[in-house]
Amino acid sequence: MPDLTPPSAPQGPQGPQGSQGPIRLRSPAHNALRPAATARITGGFWAARRHTNASVSIPQGPARLEQAGNLANLRAAAQGAGAFTGDFPFQDSDVHKWLEAASWQLADEPGPQGLAAEVERLVSLVAAAQDPDGYLQTYYQVARPDRRWSELDWGHELYCAGHLIQAAVAHHRTTGRRELLDVAVRFAAHIDSLFGPDTTSEGAAKKHGICGHPEIETALVELYRETGERRFLDLAGHLTDRRGHGLLAQGIDRARDPGPAYWQDHLPLRKAPTVTGHAVRQLYLLAGAADLTMETGDATLREALERLWHSMAGTKTYLTGGVGARHEGEAFGEPFELPPDRAYAETCAAIASVQWSWRMALLTGETRYSDLVERTLYNGFLSGVALDGDRWLYVNPLQVRDDHEIRTGDQAPRRTPWFSCACCPPNVMRLLASLPHYVASGDADGLQLHQYATGSYATDTGGAVTVGTDYPWKGRVTVTVDAAPADRDWTLSLRIPSWCAEFTVAAPDRQDRTEADGGWLRIRRRWLPGERVVLDLALDVRLTEPDPRVDAVRGCLAIERGPLVYCLESADQPVGLRLDAVALITDARTVAEHRPDLLGGVTVVTTTGRRRSDGTPAPLTAVPYYAWAHRDEGAMRVWIPRS
């Protein structure tokens, strides 16, 4: 029996760009920055959340998948017998996403004993389910073999293939094992023969098809990166450009939905003026288009990406970074249609937004993208997983009323062990498992810190730093340069978050060239190993006014501190105080106080409100939004009316 214990150091095949996380660039020249070659989070805020992910969330995955029937579906496909279990044709993707998460995790903190063996067990189940021609989707293998490739709008076949490919790439990149990669390559080759730009006669009749749910595009670019096979890059480009010509059905509900915009099939991405339709579909598509651009340097695609990102970030993003305002169709709303109560803001959409924005950050080198990544990570993403790592939120509203009525179902404002549509939990797992790779980047001339997390980060050009910080609770970040070119100047770049009005920096020598460049604070000098930079970001409590065009929160303020958005929850207020009947006194004193005993340790903000009934003051206590919904089922609000 082979030794399944993960190697203590990564042993995957190191390409020239070497990242052990997502996005191992093949064509760095098209990009301003490239991912860090190594990235480890070793302490602080995110290490704690990642530890829970590694020790609770990921290990409980296989049991959840067994209970929900996903693994039985794989066995049924392998045996050619049995019934399909689950509400959706894309049940397999939950398994694939879990495999991706566990694979990233194996490269880092292995988690409890046995995770590697569980990974190989599930890899074997997936491999055994594959048909001889490479096909693999249990819904069509087990339940509807007659309909294979005939329901592209709702069948999710290419979508599931995409998640399989991403899992396979992660598995290969972090463990060096080929079993799952071989499965993915076989399936991708089969898909290329049917849907690719150079189709065989078999595929000729189908070559116009695209999947109702984008996802395979970003995956195929990663498969190209991992294998070097150009045909996968070409297929990704082909599928991206085929979308937007009305090939899919007119929408999921002819009476009610916005038609082909639901799956972004209304306009080619290069011409689309704004993000629209189903948010996760839109954002996976855009992440894939960014991947394409990163490898090809396609200028018109880049222009569209920048335009669409500005449309999203400027008009369709919640304060929490959440996106996709509408329950109906899980979709982006109109510009500035951002209701706090009926915010959909699906956890998966926040993840997709982070994936896309990170690609844009590397492509352009601009800090705005990592500003949004930070806002999303600390708020609208992290709210999706409970502090115990074992319960989830599918939707992430910014307000729950005192008299909230519905507390059941996937979309209840209540943390839930699993969902009938379980897309979010393994998606959270894979982002947390790969999170170190979103912190830093490198270029020929230096290293850039996009996020502040205790750990060590190195570029593929010889730079390395160690970061120590109690961020986001404290604003001090200490960066030690562990390695830098001995013979020339080298630049350490620190992102100054857009929320930060004031900061100080102590560099090794007051003669150092320290300059602000966009959102970057750049320190350029000849470094000696061990030299340190201390950045202090002022963490004043902020009362944030909404854009006046966001009608739904007019006359309200939100409490923020550092990257954290705060909320009021009933549990923290005086007994009997209704959050629907209190207003913030805007000039009242605000106090930030760390409470190690509360919600895993949070800094709370206290201030004063006024009861609408009789005008009497009431103390108000706000907690970080990401930690909401852990106590009773009371009211919650991010946006608070001003007195």
Add this chain to the structure above:
Amino acid sequence: MPDLTPPSAPQGPQGPQGSQGPIRLRSPAHNALRPAATARITGGFWAARRHTNASVSIPQGPARLEQAGNLANLRAAAQGAGAFTGDFPFQDSDVHKWLEAASWQLADEPGPQGLAAEVERLVSLVAAAQDPDGYLQTYYQVARPDRRWSELDWGHELYCAGHLIQAAVAHHRTTGRRELLDVAVRFAAHIDSLFGPDTTSEGAAKKHGICGHPEIETALVELYRETGERRFLDLAGHLTDRRGHGLLAQGIDRARDPGPAYWQDHLPLRKAPTVTGHAVRQLYLLAGAADLTMETGDATLREALERLWHSMAGTKTYLTGGVGARHEGEAFGEPFELPPDRAYAETCAAIASVQWSWRMALLTGETRYSDLVERTLYNGFLSGVALDGDRWLYVNPLQVRDDHEIRTGDQAPRRTPWFSCACCPPNVMRLLASLPHYVASGDADGLQLHQYATGSYATDTGGAVTVGTDYPWKGRVTVTVDAAPADRDWTLSLRIPSWCAEFTVAAPDRQDRTEADGGWLRIRRRWLPGERVVLDLALDVRLTEPDPRVDAVRGCLAIERGPLVYCLESADQPVGLRLDAVALITDARTVAEHRPDLLGGVTVVTTTGRRRSDGTPAPLTAVPYYAWAHRDEGAMRVWIPRS
């Protein structure tokens, strides 16, 4: 060939309570009031809209139904051959609702030549489609005979039967013809044998079933009223009380919807704390429960109805009277969840609200119900049909942004000739056709005017009045008593709308006992025929503040005048003014001016706003909300930020 010209005077069988409209009470003793025996709108605002309904909307119905395939479905069922056309199993209900509308119309203003013949043609089509056992729903007859009565959650079989019954009652009540009534009685008897309290052995297995869409309950009570057959009243009660015990599926989408509350199967109506779930389903159920209470005097049902009505009117109703805030599930939202932009406020829900409230008005004699009827009729209902009577709105939002994106589909903010789900148009037709019967009521001691519409109204106890008014443009209402008991005092009651802060009344004699009683102005005296009362309601422009608990419109004001809610539309503002970037100057002068040339003749309100960009003033012109969406596709808003 029989003479199909409608009789110039009603010839239907006159029961003791005699109304030629909906709700011919059999047990008036349980009710504070009873419908007028005769009711005719002969001039003014509603006469114009009803004329368009009679001369355009209703006559074009059969062609629309032919084009959409509804009539072909009936022929296919009759012939036992052919395909089913349409997206929904309830296509037949569009035909039934049209027949009901046309039947009410025939009692009143016959409309263009040939309407009566068209009615008889469609009646024959419906009758021919009926199976020998009484069954009639073409979807299950033509497309899915194997599934009859097996998909009660989504099949709409009892729902369609309900609309058939209502059409049959209207047809019989206004024309005296029995063809359709016989069809309905046969179907209802068949249903009673399967679902009734005393089921045959055939029905035993099915007797626990209820329909996913309430509607048959109110219809069965009317069938009881029309035929005197007690079993139909009992069946209505039985079906009402069976609901709320989780008999239906867990919701239409297990992953996402609120479960059985969608179809009000989560709690028995008698125990429900609030209106919830699909709005039309909820309101048809409540209208039926009100019908039951009106005939049985059931005290606990009445208590529940009053509680639920207060929950709706006080916490879940838009300023326009629209109800059902959510697109997702076409459902009521939480209390005070009333977004203006994503307001669903389906036209059908407004109609159902009027139907229910009118029953409550008769049951209780309280004016609050007719206050809401008035608000709904003039605003959230009337917006559903275009001024030309030939285009429709399915949803009735209170805001459309300048950069609104989606302009297609049933739910676009754009008047549309017909819908793939065409529930609303014939529903509008039937309410407008029967509208005179919502104006007045009677009791042993007098006549009550609930609405102000030029016309003549008589009780079944010998009272009769003629009303003349230019309402809602002018506040003067002249009521002439044409008949009243010669030998005793008799009371003319005039509803003083809750919006009205000031009024004067000129009664025939200053000694008359004129007293305010709740919202009623009661004038009690010995009347001589021809004596007149002149009521003057002050129609000042009002700037209405929202309830502070409605988060979505905080910091805004709405313009109202009389019963009309106003809105700003781009078309009436200075060129280039964006409605998203202007605020109302609250102390600016407002001017109301009648513009006979505009939108069929409307009183506009002009005032002044302030541009957010540079603070400069801008003239603003508001038009009645019901008339919106008749010019360009610009922005619209009811709630306007205050400067």
